[in-house]
Amino acid sequence: MERVWFQSYIFSTYSWSPFGCLCSDAVFLFQRVYCGHEYTINNLKFARHVEPKNDVIRKKLAWAKEKYNNGEPTIPSTVAEEFTYNPFMRVREKSVQDHAGKSDPIATMGSLRKEKDNFRVPKD
Secondary structure (H helix, E strand, C coil): CCCCCCHHHHHCCCCCCCCCCECHHHHCCEECCCCCCCCCCHHHHHHHHHHCCCCHHHHHHHHHHHHCCCCCCCCCEEEEHHHHHHHHHHHCCCCHHHCCCCCHHHHHHHHHHHHHHHCCCCCC
16 A cells, blocks of 8 residues: 655654655655645646746646646656655755745745745746
């Protein structure tokens, strides 16, 4: 059975690995992540807003738009993939901290959450 982890659970249970991610073992990184709703494009637009120079985000957003236009789902992803573009899982990255104006991962998370709550998704 595949495990589904939530960010709050990850932050309270796992420690940072040498790879810069929260995990208990390498297998964890390849666990599939299934969300309850199809918000991939909107979430990637927020990620692009946070890290406009992140090529992984730009490529993933183009891929997600193509999937959507073809009537195909964009889920599941993997934990490893999420660590490359999900700003909430990248709170230790300097680019994300700089965007938030914070240097602490927890403070960065709080700042991102507040910003996302009020984020107006661009139409592009």
